[in-house]
């Protein structure tokens with residue numbers, strides 16, 4: 001996969017329009033309304049100056065994998081009105097206080113300890129946070145997220161955490177160019193969501209399915225994604241190895257760059 005450069009306003013506008021167009025085309029294939037699919041631009045490793053251009057190009061939310069990087073950028077760009085931040089990577093409890101302060105959404109909830117830490121810090125900040133529960137649909141031990149069969153018990157604990165607005169599920173598919181290996185991960189997340197919906201605790205929503213990235217978002221849309229997290233197809237190829245963000249990503253690597 002080769003990605004276009006995204007370092008000028010016109011490149012960013014062009015890349016955003018191209019991704020939006022691919023979303024529309026993928027929706028058309030399966031008779032979905034493109035309005036159901038939210039594009040979350042993922043800006044990890046991209047410097048603030050380019051994020052200002054992305055804002056000019058129309059981005060009103062950005063996804064970041066690492067809390068410290070996200071917080072640094074949120075502070076540097078605090079002058080941009082209504083820019084929302086979504087944390088999409090694994091969180092340690094000692095970083096919950098930062099997320100509680102600046103993030104609008106956290107997509108990688110996978111433990112009650114983190115839910116507790118977020119609840120406590122959100123009370124202090126008097127804020128709420130939209131959250132997605134991360135599911136490991138590829139059964140790779142290196143991936144974060146709950147096993148699908150742990151999800152039902154987990155979400156039944158979540159109504160206790162009044163500051164968390166639970167909206168659905170998130171997953172990372174297996175790292176592979178082979179659609180016959182990637183697609184089943186997306187199918188698994190959708191089917192799990194459908195099962196969970198049959199016995200949903202009060203106040204818990206399962207409408208959101210965050211799945212699909214630059215290399216596989218069309219497949220994910222075909223299988224029901226309502227959020228796609230797209231970095232490189234907007235901002236250009238990343239220099240940093242993916243293993244910096246995903247432990248062991250390089251091991252089975254045939255997808256990056």
Ligand SMILES: *Cc1c(COP(=O)(O)O)cnc(C)c1O
Nearest residue numbers: 042065088213214229230231232
């Ligand atoms: C980096 C990242 C993405 C986006 O990946 P691209 O290949 O840049 O589209 C999506 N989800 C998560 C959790 C990520 O860390």
